[in-house]
Amino acid sequence: MRVKDERKIEVIYEATLHLIQEVGIAGITVAKIAKEAKLATGTVYIYFKNKEELINQLYLHLKKQTTENLFVGFDPAEPIKVCMKKLFVNALKNKMASFKEGVFMEQYYHSPYISQEAKQIGQTKMLPIIELMERGKQELLIKPIENEVLLGLMAGFVRQLAQAHIVQKFEMTSERIEHSFQVIWDAMKA
Template sequence: MEKKEKITDKKTALLDATLNLVNNHGFHKAPMSKIAKLAGVAPATIYLYFENKQDLINSLYLTVKASFSEHAFKGYEDGLPVKKGFEIIWYNIADYKLNKIDEATFLSQCDNTPIIDEAVAEEGLKHLQPLLDLWEKGRKEEIVKPLSNYILYAYTVYPLSFLLAIQEKNYYKLNDEMRQKAFQSAWDAIKI
């Protein structure tokens, strides 16, 4: 028990350190030596927990992606009305992107650069299935426009990445009122 916890401890510290360094300085300025130092560990120790740097990055990506997906579907269940279900998921994602800033920023970076191995990136996509199912239902009920999942995603979830980036740069937080308006725009974009 204790042993397991300790292992997780250092592993987590390493993942956290990597997240911070890659976010703030980019992959190319996040050397293993600095990651180790920030995690309070010797460089060689990294290799007890990860095969190499690429494995470290891939693991971080999958870890963060999993936490994101878990967040996205909190309180959601199949069978809810389409708009209600969509609202729940959308606000969950908004909360994650606008509060867990470091994690969300890192995901943005991974999705827009080739730093993650392709196979790993694809694995990260599978978590969104419930949302895709919901959209399918919405299309059948003619509540949602007959658009591909890609386009629906592009106009509802993806804009949140931009709002996150803006929020970070301007050091201001999107308040509840703005968030409601943003949701309305997302819904207007895809509703029939």
């Protein structure tokens, strides 16, 4: 008997993400995905029950991946500033490398596909960051302001820098990353 080629799942994911970056969740059709993946329409249905499941599986797959990546090399025992820098640089690099994924995840959040559970998953991954910020405030190294504000500062900055990098081809040299961290650190330091 013939064996299922599991790499096709990756190919389908990649095709879907590529299309979504261009035309959004609103613009994709199963036929387009299949064409982009160089498969017949029907083949997609061998790997996924239907389009809805494909979208949901893709979301869960990415969520897992991106959360792991954020904390690569992160060691909460190190000084606050070092920890923050690690997180900032990781987040920025990941966001640039996975811009398509980000576009999809944002659109998914306001789409007919999202489930109530998926809406809640997002919060938990932030816990280690929250702890870090609390510690920073305790040590009087970080301004005594709400975590929402600090988190918004970081996340928003990273998002916009990645967007400038992708959309306006703003090259992100290591010097610029360095300067950007200096900026964000000045913002949060006490």
